[in-house]
Amino acid sequence: MKPARLDRGLAIAGLQRLWAGTRLDDLLMEMAPEQAGRGTLQWLWSACLRQHGSLRRLTELLLRKALRPEDEDLSALLHLALEELRAGQRPDFAVVNDWVGACALLHKEWARGLVNALLRRYLREREPLEEQIRDAHWNHPQWLVRRLQQVYPTQWPDILAANLREAPLWLRVNPQAITPAAYAERLAEASLPAQSHAGLPEALRLDTAVPVRALPGWERGWVSIQDGAAQRAAHILAPRPDERVLDACAAPGGKTTHLLSFGVRQLTALDRSQARLERLRRELQRLQLPLPSLHVADAADVDAWWDGMVFDAILLDAPCTASGVIRRHPDILLRRREDDVERVRHEQRRLLAALWRVLKPGGRLLYCTCSVLPEENGEQIASFLEEHDDARALPHPQCGQRLPGEEGMDGFFYALLGKIPMAVPVSRETDGAHCRAAAQDRV
Template sequence: MKKPNLRADAANILLSVLEKGQSLRDTLPAAQEKHQDKDKAWLQEMVFGVLRQLPLLQYWLRQLLDKPLKGRNKVAEHLIVLGLYQLAFSRVSDHAAVSETVAACPTLKVPGLKGLVNAILRNFVRQKLATKKPENAQILSGLPNWLFQQISQHYPEQSEQLIHSMHNKAPIWLRVNQQQCSVKQYCAELEQQQIAYQISEQHPDGLILQRSCDITSLPGYDKGWFAVQDGAAQLAARLLSPQQGESILDACAAPGGKTCHILELQPGLKRCLALDVDQQRLLRVAENLHRLGHNADLVTGDASDTNSWWDGVPFDRILLDAPCSATGVIRRHPDIKWLRKASDINELVALQAKIMDALWPTLKSGGHMLYATCSILPQENGQQIGAFLSRHQDASVQKIPQGNVNNHPGRQILPGEQQMDGFYYCMLLKS
């Protein structure tokens, strides 16, 4: 069996994301399966790195490549960009970066381009282009121009720190399943295995690991003692505040982290319905519920088409984690900024409004809807809520901790704040 080539696999992943619009969630794991653990980590580090620095890498490439490669040769362009990243940002020696990158050409079925790849990478080293960066702020930001402009417009005083945080490596957050194990007990287990962690004062169930690790090797994984969930996402269930005997809807529930947390906080619910439009993703919800020892009603359905799944019995509380641009989680998913387009935002805003309007009649009078996104764009967040309130006279905003600052509805969390992802929450009360 032919040995897999790391750099060829990285180039193919970049081709899939940047030319074919496929997500890393669909392409990276399949490529990693062919490699040992050390190489799996290297592959992710390189692909993430290229996607984070893409505008700068393309700026350099334009100085070295006379004209873009086309057709089946296009993959070599992504291989060259990978080589540039190694030379400029990685610990790989110049000699190894050049020789190993060139050696990937036959695997990519472009053996005739070995000379071109070699010449471009050697010219990059010889001209010391890694030290020659443009003054263009958008290129240096690592963001597509549309997103750079959005951040500059909406966060003029915080844009530099915000962009920096978007490209930092995200920490691993755990949520201890206190139906199975107390936080104190779990901390003792981690200490026994000499696994370093931090406690977050704002997250009663949360821990932050100091180093990356194989999650399945952590104590109690098979026993359901914990789940992996960012600190911002951990706020959802506690803000929703489910009470005994209530009926709860978790709309757009996959992969089920918030559903499980709701059940951990209040196992005495009358009903917990996890709804998602994607049946395959709903299987992930079922797997997570099973591992953590919870039960919920799983329904495949479109949240904006309540006639297809709602039985007419109103809910006490609704968590709507709405489809969004995911601009708050780019540090975890750097492909998002290249898969999203400026034109997507208006479509997402329209979809969010459609879902909110559809779900509002399913909520009891006196009930609460917690609207959430992992976006940092006001169009999807505060402005969306403002528009909703103008359409629904029986809706009002209920203040949440650290929210409703300067008369803006809800709470906007920016990437890196208290080590969390970017997130938005707003609690709506139905009169």
């Protein structure tokens, strides 16, 4: 990262937008679409989001008197400057000079002395100040800390710590373009050593993030960015080329393109967001994959999009709290509210029930979320199994709850559900035998 080349005006305005609830991904697309400064902005915005609680306490301590609401831009400037000083990637004097200079970009020349004094005081009193803000160091909303403590009484500190670390860069090689081994060689030639993963044949992990255009063959569709945990989904569902497959919440399409790389010929992809589906369309073009049947739709409103032909395999990558991917989307720390849990749990339940109708008897549905909260995961699936006599959990070694940081991956949950074929009864006796067998099959 080269913070010296940062567009500081953009950084300040963007951080204010993030505080107001804009998603980090959307902001990056909108404000920094070209590659040059994007990496630096992403790094600094992410760091400020991860450290939001600490930075707020620090600026309160330094300022003594709160800034006026119309000087929120100066607060953002101070957060960015302090986080750059804390990161220590450039000489302190250069960081201070550049951020003092940024007051001019805000047309607030009067604040130069204030910013200069506060940043220099931080440098002088760094250790005692950092000690004073230690109790804010988890930087998570209190409700989430409480919930994680309840659910994971021994693991919660590791989960919080993993959420605050930068994630490695996981790649998924497009086997239709190049073999993973040949791609690993190309990376090594570009001085980007990568590690493979035994359970994920197309995965390569880089410990340092690089701009996508630095990746060999990016424009030619040789590779995609996708966390290892997300790559597991297509391998668990394991679609065959002749199967009719539904990807119900598909955009922006990481898993859709993975499913297509299994050679699936009949794939339907739905998402309720037109804009996100457009990103999927662009990704399909870059990877030179065949266009599946794409629909902007509420997947639970089956009558609005379904042609009446059942699916052999369904992927429901459900909307969720994203509490397992905070390390990649640190804006969640600011945006997520406790009552979101109940809202998404309701939506997941609605989607599961509706999509079950379009699954063929004998077919399978993979339910996954990037959440670590049981009400969206194990508890959601347990209620579903209780309410659906024709459903059973199919055992699979990769299924269950994974926590953030395990094997360097995001936190994810996977449950593979099978639809029990309800045989047409031949006689009372065989019908009874079938039902008993089916009941025994249920896990």
